[in-house]
Structures are given as structure tokens and as C-alpha cells.
Amino acid sequence: MKIAITGKGGVGKTTLAGTLARLFARDGYTVLAVDADPDANLAAAIGFPEDMIQAIAPLASMKELAEERTGSNGTYGSLFVLNPRVDDLPEALSVQCHGVKLLTMGTVDKGGSGCVCAENTLVRRLMQHLLVQRNEVVIMDMEAGVEHLGRGTAEFVDALIVVVEPGKRSIQTAKQIKELARDISIRNLFVVASKVRSEQDVIYIQQNLTDFCLLGAISFQVALVEADMMGRPSVDIGGEFLNEVQAIKSNLLEALAT
16 A cells, blocks of 8 residues: 655644554554655654654765666766666665654755766655555655656555645645646545644535545644654544544545445
8 A cells, every 4th residue: 555645834744644654553564654755754753762863864865875776976967777776775774663664765955066866866766666566555755746756656656645724825735736646647636634623624625625535634732732842753642633543544445445
């Protein structure tokens, strides 16, 4: 099962991705979480301790590995391999905690005069491998778009979940993501309402995103804000929040089974 989670910054997509990863692992699934957001926070959302988080090296920063695998010499205009070997990288580079393996993609620095082709190629090739050839549950926390996906891999995404809060900017981002997803033929598009304060907030999102399938809603809770301030994973909150995400998970599995 391959799940990509996206949405406007600050809507709670990383919280949802980390909690779903923990719940799938708790149910006995083999889970690989992929942090494909340049503002990498998925490790904390899953519950990795701070010392492990500090030691995580994003794939995009591994210039020597990228050059080795692609055969690039690191200079602009050099020839390199477009399909480097990556099948060993998930085990070699992932870190594990709470039954969840984590890979951090990172972002390639486009400043300066150096060639970034090798790093970009390695990241994209690994994403393709994770979606096409891996058989575990893959949960990707993405930036507000589908930039890490391409036509050769998008068809293997079982679900693209857009997290939306009540507000015009968040709604507009969701509509833009829908257009991008359509361009690369992602079929199963879902929405999760986040930070809702009442049933009217959910209705507002449904009325503005009529062509999305609503998986569920996560209510605004002070406990979530406090957990974030203390660096605690949201899954530890339990209670209403965990029940809401459990329901979203169940609805997703039911939707994909039909």
C-alpha cells in the first residue's frame, strides 16, 4: 500500500502521516515512512528520540553517494547514469523506531555553480523504487504538491491524501494539488479535514471540495498544540485524536478495498 500525504504548510499533514505510520505498525504491517518534505519533521511526529533525529542524514545531502551511484564527476554537463542502483538504500539508510522505518529525502540545494543532477536523479530513482518495487506500507509526507512523483511512479500511488483546514488558502492549495495529480494520473484522491472546530467547518470543506472523497476529520485540540510544543508524538495523546485517526485509517482501507 502506497500512501502520499500532502497539503498546505501547517495544516497537520505531518501529524497525520506520523500517526498513521504508528497505527499501521501497531497493527502488524511493515511500514516505511518517507519524509519528502524539505521542512523535515516526520521523525519527530513518529516519535523518534532527539538524538536519533539529529543523526539522520537526508539522501539529497549525500553528494558522494549520488556521484558514486550515477557515475557523475560532479561537474556541470557531465554524463551520468539515469537509473542508478537503489534497491539496497532503504535498508542501508533508514532508521527505525516504534516499528517504523524512516527515510528522509531532503532537498537539493540549487544555489552555486555545482551540478545537482546526480543528487536529483538518486532521489527520484529511489522514490520510484519505493513506490514500484517495495511491498510494505509506504507512507510519504510530501510538500504542498506532487513534485517527488512522476508519470512513471504516480500510477503506483494507492492514495493521495490532501489535508485541509477550514480556510480559502488551504482549499485553493487542495484544488491546485488536484490538478497536478490529474496531470500524472493519480486516481484515488482523498481529503482529511483538519483543525475543525465544529460540524460547520467540515461542511465548509465538503462544499468547496465536492470532487474529493472525505476520509474523516481531526478536531482542533489544545492537546495537539501542547504535544508539539513539548516535542511529543501526537500518537501519545490518545483519546479523541487517536480515535479520529483510527477512523480515517479504517475509512481509507475500506475505500481502497472497493
